[in-house]
Amino acid sequence: MNNELETIQHYKMNNLNFLLVDILYRKPHLHFEIELAFVLEGTGIVRTEDKAYDIRAGQAIVFNSCQVHEFSSDSSLKLLILQFNTSIFELIFPQLNEIYFESNPFNLIDNQTMFSFIMQAALTYFDETTLSPLLIHGYVSLSLDQLIHLCDFKTLNTAQQNKQIDLQERIERITKYIHENYTEKIYLDDLASREGFSRTYFSHFFKNNFGVTFKEYLDYLRCEKARVLLISTNENLLNISYACGFSDIRTLNNSFKKIYGSSPREYRKNTMSSTNDLNISFNPDLTDNQTFYDANQSYHYLKKYQDEHASD
Secondary structure (H helix, E strand, O other), rough: OOOOEEOOOOOOOOOOOEEEEEEEEEEEOOOOOOEEEEEEOEEEEEEEEEEEEEEEEEEEEOOOOOOOOEEEEEEEEEEEEEOOOHHHHHOOOOHHHHHEOOOOOEEOOOHHHHHHHHHHHHHHHHOOOOOOOOHHHHHHHHHHHHHHHHOEEEEEOHHHHHHOOOOHHHHHHHHHHHHHHHOOOOHHHHHHHOOOOOOOHHHHHHHHHOOOOOHHHHHHHHHHHHHHHHOOOOHHHHHHHHHHOOOOHHHHHHHHHHHHHHOOOHHHHHHHHOOOOHHHHOOOOOOOOOEOOHHHHHHHHHHHHHHHHHHO
């Protein structure tokens, strides 16, 4: 998950994805999919739409398409995350595009019906011995039906729906341009002009919809590309600087240290001396600190969790 606009890879099913992840910090980000985050263990804080909510084990929260959200925890949150595109329900439930969920934490684990549906969907998804898209889709549909009854939402009128579509298209346009041109000089004024905005308005638009400033987004993207080159090539720092859009090594050093808490040279040295770059000490106030489980680990953890929490 390298970018503030998260590009979700749907490996098993088109337009649907499950993740099991431990999060100490996940910086503000957004994506086009609707997301349901279910807290299995831990306590933390969720920030979205200029609000902050305490969230704890047993609770869940839903985020709409292109809604910026952020997770933080002192001791780690273990989350089961479902991400899906509304297109998978277009034929059977087109009204989903009219729904805008209120992002307030709600108790999921005590609703045994939804708990059972969401766990069965996830277990089927992570089961590597078989793949049944129809069964997964069925359980997710049943979970969504329960979600609509459990979670507050408002119904968008036609004008509001069109506004949401316009927002999604604008965000996609902006990110596409940045990701295609980050190796060159990119100026806020140029992007503002491309979108027909003034510099001031575009600056506020970017921060409100991406959760970070334009410069922070661009620096993070460039540093992520530099980080990959540092651990996968023997290129010197000057070449890496140029390849990632930095004007010189000093600029790379300053941005990289601010984001990762160490210089590029130190990062490369520490990573090469370790079998797992997750052992590097990051500053959780500035960059992501999260660990993902593979399919096998996810399946066995969730099976045990389901057995422990299913009602008698």
